[in-house]
Amino acid sequence: MDILGISINHKTASIALRETLHLSVDEIKEFIPILKENVFSEGFILSTCNRTEIFGIPKHDNVTYKSIQNCLLKFKHVEGLSSEHFLNYFSCSAVKHILEVASSIDSLIVGDGQIHGQVKDAFHLSNELDFSNTIFHKLYETSVRVGKRSISETLIGQGAVTVSFAAIKVLEKIFSSFESKSALVIGAGETGALATVHLKEKGIGKLSIANRTLSKAESLAKKVGGSVIDFNLLSNSLEEFDIIVSATSSDNYIIEYEEVKLMMKKRKGALACIMDIAVPRDVNPKVAKLDGMFYNDIDSLNVIVNENLQKRKREIPEVNKIIMEEMTTFFKWSNTLDVVPTIKDFRDFFEEIRLDEIGKIRHKVHDYEFEKVDNMTKRIIGRILHYPTKNLKRLSETGTDYETAKKYSDIVRELFNLDKRNNGKE
Amino acid sequence: MLQVMQIMSYWLLLLYFITFAVYSYDFFADKKFLHNAKRLFLFVTLLLHAIYLVERTIFLGHLPIVTQFEIFSLLAFAIGFTYFMLELLTDIRGTGAFILIFSFIFQTQATLFIKDDYLANTLLQNYPLGTHVITAILGFSAISIASAYALMYLLLYKNIKTNKFSTIFKRLPNLEILELLNFYAIIIGFVLLTIAIVIGFTWLPSAFPTFSYWDPKIIATLIVWLIYGVEIILKSRKNIIGQRFAKFSLYGFIFSILSLLFTSTILNSFHDFAN
Numbered sequence: 001m002d003i004l005g006i007s008i009n010h011k012t013a014s015i016a017l018r019e020t021l022h023l024s025v026d027e028i029k030e031f032i033p034i035l036k037e038n039v040f041s042e043g044f045i046l047s048t049c050n051r052t053e054i055f056g057i058p059k060h061d062n063v064t065y066k067s068i069q070n071c072l073l074k075f076k077h078v079e080g081l082s083s084e085h086f087l088n089y090f091s092c093s094a095v096k097h098i099l100e101v102a103s104s105i106d107s108l109i110v111g112d113g114q115i116h117g118q119v120k121d122a123f124h125l126s127n128e129l130d131f132s133n134t135i136f137h138k139l140y141e142t143s144v145r146v147g148k149r150s151i152s153e154t155l156i157g158q159g160a161v162t163v164s165f166a167a168i169k170v171l172e173k174i175f176s177s178f179e180s181k182s183a184l185v186i187g188a189g190e191t192g193a194l195a196t197v198h199l200k201e202k203g204i205g206k207l208s209i210a211n212r213t214l215s216k217a218e219s220l221a222k223k224v225g226g227s228v229i230d231f232n233l234l235s236n237s238l239e240e241f242d243i244i245v246s247a248t249s250s251d252n253y254i255i256e257y258e259e260v261k262l263m264m265k266k267r268k269g270a271l272a273c274i275m276d277i278a279v280p281r282d283v284n285p286k287v288a289k290l291d292g293m294f295y296n297d298i299d300s301l302n303v304i305v306n307e308n309l310q311k312r313k314r315e316i317p318e319v320n321k322i323i324m325e326e327m328t329t330f331f332k333w334s335n336t337l338d339v340v341p342t343i344k345d346f347r348d349f350f351e352e353i354r355l356d357e358i359g360k361i362r363h364k365v366h367d368y369e370f371e372k373v374d375n376m377t378k379r380i381i382g383r384i385l386h387y388p389t390k391n392l393k394r395l396s397e398t399g400t401d402y403e404t405a406k407k408y409s410d411i412v413r414e415l416f417n418l419d420k421r422n423n424g425k426e
Numbered sequence: 427m428l429q430v431m432q433i434m435s436y437w438l439l440l441l442y443f444i445t446f447a448v449y450s451y452d453f454f455a456d457k458k459f460l461h462n463a464k465r466l467f468l469f470v471t472l473l474l475h476a477i478y479l480v481e482r483t484i485f486l487g488h489l490p491i492v493t494q495f496e497i498f499s500l501l502a503f504a505i506g507f508t509y510f511m512l513e514l515l516t517d518i519r520g521t522g523a524f525i526l527i528f529s530f531i532f533q534t535q536a537t538l539f540i541k542d543d544y545l546a547n548t549l550l551q552n553y554p555l556g557t558h559v560i561t562a563i564l565g566f567s568a569i570s571i572a573s574a575y576a577l578m579y580l581l582l583y584k585n586i587k588t589n590k591f592s593t594i595f596k597r598l599p600n601l602e603i604l605e606l607l608n609f610y611a612i613i614i615g616f617v618l619l620t621i622a623i624v625i626g627f628t629w630l631p632s633a634f635p636t637f638s639y640w641d642p643k644i645i646a647t648l649i650v651w652l653i654y655g656v657e658i659i660l661k662s663r664k665n666i667i668g669q670r671f672a673k674f675s676l677y678g679f680i681f682s683i684l685s686l687l688f689t690s691t692i693l694n695s696f697h698d699f700a701n
Contacts, residue, residue: 010456172600173582175601176599178605227675268664269668269670271602271668291669292668296589303591307591
């Protein structure tokens with residue numbers, strides 16, 4: 001099968017380079033007609049923050065990896081990128097790579113579930129733009145199946161692999177329910193915002209936000225339905241919160257040991273947790289010594305993240321097994337694509353001869369005799385063609401040896417002049 | 427019959443060991459196939475234990491609640507059964523190893539030292555004594571389970587505090603749940619001990635001529651009852667929570683076990699009905 005493709009991803013290029021070649025949905029819509037015209041008869045484009053993948057069936061033999069790369073570089077008006085930033089794939093390796101991407105084992109964060117939706121969207125867009133045909137429809141179905149099986153049959157998507165999610169996992173080991181709990185997020189930057197989203201998703205009872213720039217805190221609070229606490233009066237209200245997440249860019253501690261000590265005294269031993277996910281740290285780590293206070297900084301949370309990432313990596317062989325199974329099924333199917341027309345032409349050829357020959361005796365014998373001859377010749381042809389048909393099908397369905405199946409198909413076509421007959425030369 | 431009973435006793439010990447081992451293995455290895463299978467092991471063990479207790483009752487002609495080793499066997503059963511019910515009701519399956527170890531320890535004592543031929547006091551064949559002993563045993567089972575939850579609480583507390591994130595962190599329910607289970611178990615234990623004490627005070631003086639309010643077993647049980655009573659009050663008033671509450675439960679349990687062993691083996695008590 002002539003699937004050809006290129007990939008630029010986190011393994012081959014820096015984020016800056018990847019960004020230059022990133023294609024937005026609108027750009028993909030603009031780029032696909034160009035590819036259709038010059039490069040591929042069908043295909044698909046996947047472009048995320050970590051990768052841009054372009055795969056398709058070449059329109060003619062002159063299409064090479066280089067021509068796909070040039071086409072992309074020209075479209076994006078990018079210069080200075082060399083071939084070493086691209087990975088090139090053909091046939092089996094192309095399908096394998098697409099399935100690896102779909103299964104999330106090729107992702108920057110192994111097992112990142114986001115890729116499943118992105119692959120689906122890419123195939124849908126291709127279909128929408130009439131850029132997807134028989135082979136890529138099948139490849140889409142296979143990719144979706146690989147994604148689903150990877151999640152359901154292996155542990156590739158298990159465990160927290162981001163610091164914010166790891167923080168939530170720790171909190172879940174302390175508190176039974178978030179609904180009756182109150183949380184304070186200090187810092188309204190990207191990390192703080194992500195923490196508020198996670199807490200909101202877990203159904204936190206009361207959410208407050210504090211930030212040096214009040215307007216930012218107000219904006220985030222409005223977005224997530226929380227309240228705002230005056231950053232300069234933080235220490236006065238610490239005891240109200242069961243969970244404190246701190247993610248500011250402050251160079252010094254913004255919460256000191258004595259403040260937390262007083263907070264715990266006021267809480268009369270009720271458990272509390274501080275997640276200090278800022279670098280440098282926002283809270284004096286000495287607070288970890290206080291009874292009933294759980295303190296986690298980014299290093300301790302990274303212990304969970306790294307452990308889970310290792311666990312996910314250990315699942316890669318299992319996912320590869322799934323990929324191999326699905327590849328076998330896919331290539332069995334694709335091999336029949338070439339053999340099926342041969343079998344049809346081959347049988348049609350014999351049927352034509354049969355009809356031609358019995359047509360010669362049509363008016364020389366009685367109807368009942370003609371019927372007998374008709375049935376007899378059908379049986380003869382059926383028996384003659386049984387093994388060649390069966391063996392051609394077997395050749396195409398067993399293994400992924402496309403070349404062998406094609407060779408046999410070509411021999412049959414050559415021996416019986418099937419192509420010339422179809423072209424009306426005989 | 428005697429021989430069958432002895433064989434069953436050893437089988438029980440083996441089954442408790444296997445059940446405890448399976449629960450422990452599942453706790454550390456987290457094997458999917460053991461999630462339901464381990465419950466089956468516990469069920470079979472409890473079923474055999476129930477048959478053993480019935481058989482013993484028939485053979486002796488009274489409830490097997492006379493010697494401390496019979497009581498240990500009943501305690502093993504009560505703890506296992508209570509845990510089995512808790513697991514069925516809450517579907518929290520990760521705590522079994524911490525609780526079933528008590529069943530195993532009690533049954534080991536019972537199997538190794540239990541006597542099958544002794545003359546029991548005729549007074550033991552009446553209804554109030556049965557209720558008194560069974561409520562006391564169930565009460566002690568409940569506080570044993572409470573202590574197991576307290577221990578789990580302290581282990582998990584330490585794990586989170588020290589950022590270890592070991593198997594304890596992964597497999598145990600959260601701290602608040604463990605604290606709640608601990609508290610509930612203590613309340614149940616306290617209520618049952620109260621019933622046992624009330625029945626004891628109303629029935630024992632008339633039944634035993636040698637009865638004394640200064641009997642070591644009565645004093646020890648009253649102290650245990652007081653410890654847990656105080657703990658319930660302090661917890662209800664939120665005077666002790668978290669780690670302190672767990673430690674209180676654990677110390678209470680250690681005291682109750684030591685006092686039970688001490689009063690049963692060293693001090694003389696009219697509670698020893700085997701003689």
